[in-house]
Amino acid sequence: MSISTPIGLRLKNTLDAEYQHMQNTWFFKWQRIGGATPVEIEGFDGRMIRYAGVEFRGSAQTVYWSTIQRYAKKKVQELFDNLEQQLKQYPVEVRAQSISESESLIRHFINKIRKTAIENDRILRGNGHRFPSPCDKGSWVGAQDQDIENRSAQIRHIYYDIEVSRLVENIKSHVDFLPARQSDQILIAVGEMEKNPSKIKEFLKSIQTIAEGAASNVVATYIQEFLKPFLGP
Numbered sequence: 001m002s003i004s005t006p007i008g009l010r011l012k013n014t015l016d017a018e019y020q021h022m023q024n025t026w027f028f029k030w031q032r033i034g035g036a037t038p039v040e041i042e043g044f045d046g047r048m049i050r051y052a053g054v055e056f057r058g059s060a061q062t063v064y065w066s067t068i069q070r071y072a073k074k075k076v077q078e079l080f081d082n083l084e085q086q087l088k089q090y091p092v093e094v095r096a097q098s099i100s101e102s103e104s105l106i107r108h109f110i111n112k113i114r115k116t117a118i119e120n121d122r123i124l125r126g127n128g129h130r131f132p133s134p135c136d137k138g139s140w141v142g143a144q145d146q147d148i149e150n151r152s153a154q155i156r157h158i159y160y161d162i163e164v165s166r167l168v169e170n171i172k173s174h175v176d177f178l179p180a181r182q183s184d185q186i187l188i189a190v191g192e193m194e195k196n197p198s199k200i201k202e203f204l205k206s207i208q209t210i211a212e213g214a215a216s217n218v219v220a221t222y223i224q225e226f227l228k229p230f231l232g233p
Contacts, residue, residue, distance in 0.1 A: 008101030073142030
């Protein structure tokens with residue numbers, strides 16, 4: 001998908017750099033555990049894993065898979081926690097697209113990590129000339145597509161759906177105090193906005209324009225001021 005929101009663009013750059021970092025450090029270090037020099041590998045639980053002169057089998061392979069799954073689960077939580085903090089800084093009409101983009105980027109990133117884990121495992125189980133078939137030994141609890149979708153849905157409900165619902169109810173509760181013409185026009189625009197939430201900014205601008213047509217009305221002025229934070233600069 002194309003990425004267009006500030007949150008999405010920043011996240012894409014962050015995840016591209018994070019994936020490259022994991023490739024060059026964490027996954028690479030596992031290829032050196034058979035050497036005489038001890039290798040320290042991040043355990044993602046506050047501890048370091050240390051190996052030297054061992055083969056990639058038994059406990060070493062078990063640690064590999066449990067650690068990369070721990071990383072994936074923690075990274076999904078961290079990314080969505082950061083998303084929540086960033087959403088608070090943006091108007092409602094930007095949030096839905098930002099959440100959608102973030103969900104897609106996070107899912108893509110975790111799937112890349114998962115595929116890399118499988119391929120690295122296959123290489124480590126080989127002898128340098130012959131390599132066994134790829135095998136995913138992870139259950140990936142907390143980092144599966146459904147986990148990502150569920151967290152995204154929760155965030156969308158809190159930071160978008162509820163806010164839009166409040167916005168609609170606030171507008172509806174004031175239209176009766178407007179001149180009949182503007183009241184009817186705003187109710188039509190609100191109805192269309194509820195049917196097409198992806199076009200919320202377009203409809204809010206329309207409502208603002210309609211309210212401007214009743215500029216001498218106190219409620220019309222209130223609606224204009226009320227809409228400004230949702231429309232952004």
